[in-house]
Amino acid sequence: xxxxxxxxxxLSVQEGDNSIINCAYSNxxxxxxxxxxxxxxxxxxxxxxxxxxxxxxxxxxxxVLLNKTVKHLxxxxxxxxxxDSAVYFCAEISGGSNYxxxxxxxxxxxxxx
Amino acid sequence: DTxxxxxxxxKITKRGQNVTFRCDPISEHNRLYWYRQTLGQGPEFLTxxxxxxxxxxxxxxxxxxxxxxxxxSFSTLEIQxxxxxxxxxYLCAREEGLAGANTQxxxxxxxxxxx
Numbered sequence: 001x002x003x004x005x006x007x008x009x010x011l012s013v014q015e016g017d018n019s020i021i022n023c024a025y026s027n028x029x030x031x032x033x034x035x036x037x038x039x040x041x042x043x044x045x046x047x048x049x050x051x052x053x054x055x056x057x058x059x060x061x062x063x064v065l066l067n068k069t070v071k072h073l074x075x076x077x078x079x080x081x082x083x084d085s086a087v088y089f090c091a092e093i094s095g096g097s098n099y100x101x102x103x104x105x106x107x108x109x110x111x112x113x
Numbered sequence: 114d115t116x117x118x119x120x121x122x123x124k125i126t127k128r129g130q131n132v133t134f135r136c137d138p139i140s141e142h143n144r145l146y147w148y149r150q151t152l153g154q155g156p157e158f159l160t161x162x163x164x165x166x167x168x169x170x171x172x173x174x175x176x177x178x179x180x181x182x183x184x185x186s187f188s189t190l191e192i193q194x195x196x197x198x199x200x201x202x203y204l205c206a207r208e209e210g211l212a213g214a215n216t217q218x219x220x221x222x223x224x225x226x227x228x
Contacts, residue, residue, distance in 0.1 A: 008153060031214070032214040034216060034217070036219075041224075042221055042222070043115070043117075043204050043219035043220050043221045043222045044156065044204070044219045045115070045219070046115075046216055046217075046218060046219075049216055089155045089156075091155070093214040099144065099161075099208065099214045099215070099217075100146065100158040100161060100169075101146075101148075101156070101158065101206075101217060102158070103154075103155025103156050103157070104155060105154075105155060106153075106154075106155050
């Protein structure tokens, strides 16, 4: 049978273009969201976060948008650079007594010089 | 630097052997998490500590797995009688603050290969 887990969504962009990576989350009770970048052989690296009482947050070259109505999260990277090539994960925390992260599937971003 | 170190970075073992991994966060008295990541997937929660207390364990954590965090500082994850299905990246994450949800910072992980 097909190994679905090995088929990551992919996004290929040219250096200097803007990138948009999308993520759908399932738990309407989630109140905190984080984007991570993971390079091969390394642990996930924090990029930017957003809480559910916000719909937009900006960092350096990155912007996160949150649409709670449709449970959608996006990461925008401006002026994408070759060093941005990695797998990007969105993660959510639903609170309660355990603040464990629940990760999305991941998107492989490839930046072409 | 995320303030989390893990040792070893890579471990190759034969099926049936026991292995132990260590995680050292820079600060004590906070929440510490263990996750497992297999190829092509996002990390999955295994267990977490608040100070030295282990407060929750995932269904993924069979009775062959045990984790400790003596004195609320470093943590160890032991796998007994390893199986090929245990091959994965084991990640440790620290979280600062005890109230509410806060950013989790990951270590570089320990890559386990069970032959």
